[in-house]
Amino acid sequence: MSDVDQICVIGSGTMGAQIGLVSALAGYRTHLIDLSQEQLDAAREMLTKRTNRDVEKGRRTQSEVDEAWSRLSFTADRDAALSEADFVIEAAVEDLGIKRELFADLDRLTPEHAILATNSSNIVSSRIADATSRPEKVCNMHFFNPALVMKCVEVVPHEATSKVTVDAAVTVAEAMGKSVVRLNREIPGFVANRLLNALRREALDLYDAGIASFEDIDTAAKTALGHPMGPFEIMDLVGIDVVHLIRLAEYEQTGAPEALPHPLIRELYEAGRFGRKSGRGWYDYGDEGAGVSPGAASSKG
Structure with a gap:
């Protein structure tokens, strides 16, 4: 899993949208997925303003931003985007029932090798993993708001999460320029x-x-x-x-x-x-x- 190429981010709210752009800036082909086209349009507008401001203030170069935008897509066609995913980061609503249904869908729609991570900091992945046939490939990958600025990402395994999955999540986070806090086991709220x-x-x-x-x-x-x-x-x-x-x-x-x-x-x-x-x-x-x-x-x- 060191060869992650395509990342899908589920949910285009404040966190999901920023995680999507962070992923694209890091060089990954990234699909930002939401069932609401209105929400996707709002996410695009928000990220456009953020990147324009970053260029104006000299935080990023125009070429860096243009390359990231070329790698980032906004789509409501969830099934098609997920069909080629190597890594999924879920940043949807904080509702256990909805997350379990979503992870069951992710398990069905993504390739067998794909890792399924949740950005949630209060719903631990052990409560979601058994909704899939690949609990060893499920973990928490917790970004902090604003994800475009904050350096910390907590990577949290549950009891069945494999070392390969944890190492892949750490590699992805570090490629995004983040400082990783690796937990040995899950606890609500993390560190x-x-x-x-x-x-x-x-x-x-x-x-x-x-x-x-x-x-x-x-x-x-x-x-x-x-x-x-x-x-x-x-x-x-x-x-x-x-x-x-x-x-x-x-x-x-x-x-x-x-x-x-x-x-x-x-x-x-x-x-x-x-x-x-x-x-x-x-x-x-x-x-x-x-x-x-x-x-x-x-x-x-």
């Missing part, structure tokens, strides 16, 4: 998100107890710990809805009460305050969703 969850929960508890404002807690994380963003800013960037659903997914897998979303997260989620994407979360981003300015985030704000 980075478990570290982040610990920081997030402490930040939420400090704010909930009235120890400091969420703005000052963010300032402490940035100026004392050297973090580029504070925990509340990160929640707004990732999406309060995503944070909420990840915690529910971990609770569903572990049954641990401490895995449940913090009450303050649930409050924002139920109010539809999802962060940057909705214009307001912990902070108020205005109509354009940019330019952080403090805004009341709950009864504490």
